[in-house]
Amino acid sequence: MSDWKSDYGVSDQGAWNAGVYGTPNSTYDIARAQAETAKLQAGYSASAPTPDYTSPTFPSYSPTAAGQAYYPTSSGGSTGCLKVLLVLGAIAAIVPLLPFLLLQAAVLWSAVSQEPAALQTSHYERMSSAATALSAQPTTRLYAQYLPAATADWNTLDARQREAVAAAWIRFTRDPASFRRLAAKDRQFVFATFDGYLRHLEAAGDGHAARDRKALDDFRR
Incomplete structure (x- = not known):
């Protein structure tokens, strides 16, 4: 009965705890070894953590928080400056044309005013x-x-x-x-x-x- 442990589901520690150090002398020895093995297995099951089979969760990510941690935030100042520059550019482009535009307006007004209704x-x-x-x-x-x-x-x-x-x-x-x-x-x-x-x-x-x-x-x- 050299492989009796595997035949009866007995572990080495279970046999040792039951006092069966070699070949069992009776079915009683086998029963005690099985009982000790069952106790050990029960203890292992109680101490092992219960596996979690639910969907994994991940920490929420806030782009704003992350950006504040590493990058400076924009306060809108750059957009305002861009608008001012565009307006100034438009004015600079129009100013040289003002004399011409005023002359055209005067000619048009003169023509309109001279034509009766x-x-x-x-x-x-x-x-x-x-x-x-x-x-x-x-x-x-x-x-x-x-x-x-x-x-x-x-x-x-x-x-x-x-x-x-x-x-x-x-x-x-x-x-x-x-x-x-x-x-x-x-x-x-x-x-x-x-x-x-x-x-x-x-x-x-x-x-x-x-x-x-x-x-x-x-x-x-």
Whole structure:
């Protein structure tokens, strides 16, 4: 029974504790050795730590805390400085262009201020079919034919002369800029007759005439 320990599940220490130092003399010796072996195994089990089969946990990581430990934090000062530099750069780029921009603005304003507000040609065409028909002729021809020796005073003009003035005004509402091509003396006379014509209509309660006379004054400046 040299391998009796393995056959009966007895350890060397269990046999030693049971007083069986060699081959057992009886089944009683084997039983005592088994009992001592069981005690030893029970003691080992009680003293061994219970294994943890749950998912492993890891310490939480805070980027902010880690960054504060090793690196300086940004307070936003660098972003503010960058914005200031960008603004200063934009100003430095614009300043040399200011004279040019101001000149362009002045030219544009001058052009806009010299053009009268939108004039309603149809409003004046409805007033007189005769004046509308005459408006097909150039302004210089109208004045040369109907007002060669007339004054600019509306009250001194006869019916035909007034039709000629109304026709010239209809032409003006269509293309105000073309009247800049008139000779200075002719332009002054024509605008004076326009002013009389519009004042006459304004006195009769024509709101369009009141507005357009203001536009004419702006154009004449």
